[in-house]
Amino acid sequence: MNAPAPIVRLDRVRLDRGGRTILRDISLEVPKGQVVAVLGPSGSGKSTLLAALTGELEPASGTVEVFGRPMPTRNRDLLELRKGIGVMLQGNGLLTDLTAAENVALPLRAHTTLPKPVIERLVRMKLHAVGLRAAADAFPRELSGGMARRVALARALALDPPLMIYDEPLTGLDPIASGVVMSLVRRLNDTLGLTSIVVTHHVHETLPVADHAIVIANGQIVFSGSPEALSATEDPLVRQFLNGEPDGPIGFDAAPRNAQEAA
Numbered sequence: 177m178n179a180p181a182p183i184v185r186l187d188r189v190r191l192d193r194g195g196r197t198i199l200r201d202i203s204l205e206v207p208k209g210q211v212v213a214v215l216g217p218s219g220s221g222k223s224t225l226l227a228a229l230t231g232e233l234e235p236a237s238g239t240v241e242v243f244g245r246p247m248p249t250r251n252r253d254l255l256e257l258r259k260g261i262g263v264m265l266q267g268n269g270l271l272t273d274l275t276a277a278e279n280v281a282l283p284l285r286a287h288t289t290l291p292k293p294v295i296e297r298l299v300r301m302k303l304h305a306v307g308l309r310a311a312a313d314a315f316p317r318e319l320s321g322g323m324a325r326r327v328a329l330a331r332a333l334a335l336d337p338p339l340m341i342y343d344e345p346l347t348g349l350d351p352i353a354s355g356v357v358m359s360l361v362r363r364l365n366d367t368l369g370l371t372s373i374v375v376t377h378h379v380h381e382t383l384p385v386a387d388h389a390i391v392i393a394n395g396q397i398v399f400s401g402s403p404e405a406l407s408a409t410e411d412p413l414v415r416q417f418l419n420g421e422p423d424g425p426i427g428f429d430a431a432p433r434n435a436q437e438a439a
């Protein structure tokens with residue numbers, strides 16, 4: 177029997193922005209059910225990679241497949257595909273004049289014609305899934321940073337997307353809230369049968385819940401393997417990133433320049 181197609185597949189992808197090569201030779205397969213951590217220093221191109229996964233950025237070369245199909249080029253097909261991808265962006269992006277429940281309802285109102293009582297029930301279910309049913313009527317300013325992040329998570333889940341993408345889900349959270357959010361990411365992935373990609377530079381909080389990790393530096397993938405293999409690696413470039421050292425083989429602000437030179 178053939179193995180099922182991976183949920184995400186990138187084959188020798190090159191990504192350019194503003195006329196510069198940001199990432200090159202990116203090959204990656206994400207099987208259904210996995211939580212994959214995409215790690216790398218600031219400015220290494222993690223958000224650029226995400227833009228390629230949502231079809232926002234077209235590769236300069238190579239192919240991107242999501243849900244076993246090549247990334248569509250027609251706008252309407254692209255919008256359809258994006259309904260299957262729940263994205264939680266850096267920060268919460270919650271609308272401050274709406275309650276938690278109203279924020280979660282937004283995608284359901286925008287993308288479905290479901291009647292109001294059904295939407296209200298779905299919203300309650302999503303808030304329950306992130307442990308915040310009691311906070312439905314609270315405004316974002318009344319929530320802690322971690323709670324607000326969980327509301328954003330419930331909103332990203334609103335349309336039951338099979339693929340979840342998290343862009344720096346832990347920014348600004350303390351260690352306890354970070355732990356809560358990351359274990360929620362794992363639990364939702366498993367209980368709802370999702371596949372998750374977590375882009376972050378928070379290595380130590382993310383690795384414990386990941387099945388697979390890749391590290392991006394100097395414009396390419398410099399590590400791909402299990403979290404255990406990542407922790408054990410002696411590759412000086414990867415170790416520099418893991419240990420947060422400013423000096424070493426990763427030119428922290430020179431990554432795109434190097435990438436272009438090497439392209």
Ligand SMILES: Nc1ncnc2c1ncn2[C@@H]1O[C@H](COP(=O)(O)OP(=O)(O)OP(=O)(O)O)[C@@H](O)[C@H]1O
Binds near residue numbers: 221
């Ligand atoms: N729209 C754009 N046009 C030109 N260059 C861009 C654009 N967006 C990002 N870049 C450049 O691409 C490089 C990678 O940026 P990207 O935001 O993908 O990195 P990142 O790893 O997500 O960083 P961070 O962790 O700080 O968010 C940077 O040098 C950035 O200046």
